[in-house]
Amino acid sequence: MSNFLYLFRGGDEAYAKLSQEEKQAHMELWGQWMGGLREQGTLLDGLPLDKGGKVVRDRGDVVTNGPFAEGAEMVGGYLIVSAKDIDEAVEISKGCPIFDYEGAFVEVREILDLEH
Numbered sequence: 001m002s003n004f005l006y007l008f009r010g011g012d013e014a015y016a017k018l019s020q021e022e023k024q025a026h027m028e029l030w031g032q033w034m035g036g037l038r039e040q041g042t043l044l045d046g047l048p049l050d051k052g053g054k055v056v057r058d059r060g061d062v063v064t065n066g067p068f069a070e071g072a073e074m075v076g077g078y079l080i081v082s083a084k085d086i087d088e089a090v091e092i093s094k095g096c097p098i099f100d101y102e103g104a105f106v107e108v109r110e111i112l113d114l115e116h
Contacts, residue, residue, distance in 0.1 A: 003044060003111040004089035006079040006096070011104030012051075029097040037081065042092060046079030086110055 018026065037043035051074070055066035067074065076098075083089040089108050098104045 001082050001084055002089075004081050004083055004086065005109045005111055006046070006081065006089075006093055007075050007107040007109070008077045008079075008096070008098050009073060009075055009105050009107060011098055011101030012074060012076060014101040014103075026097060026100065029100075033095055033097055034079070036095075037079075037092070042081050042083065044080040044082055046077065048077035049075060080111065 015023065015026070034043055034046065052065070053067055055064050056062070057064075081089060081092055083092060086108065089110075093106045093108055096106055098106060
């Protein structure tokens with residue numbers, strides 16, 4: 001088994017237009033999906049990310065407010081899952097509620113062991 005990082009991108013504009021009740025219902029879908037992954041032993045970690053932050057460049061000589069990416073490129077959160085290979089990790093990602101929003105996508109990346 002290997003560990004994979006899901007980076008969730010996009011969908012923020014569509015989500016912002018939802019009513020409070022619709023947002024709550026959507027968050028319940030996330031809870032159900034992640035709960036199922038947790039029960040299967042697939043979900044290792046994951047959290048949403050704040051929209052703000054800082055970008056550090058040149059070993060700290062330049063620090064700016066950010067990130068300032070296009071809406072579809074903004075990373076909104078992450079999960080770490082365990083899967084036998086990238087194909088299985090991709091299959092697992094297909095159930096993600098982020099796909100309810102046009103332009104949203106999941107980037108799936110294997111987490112490498114530094115010792116190999």
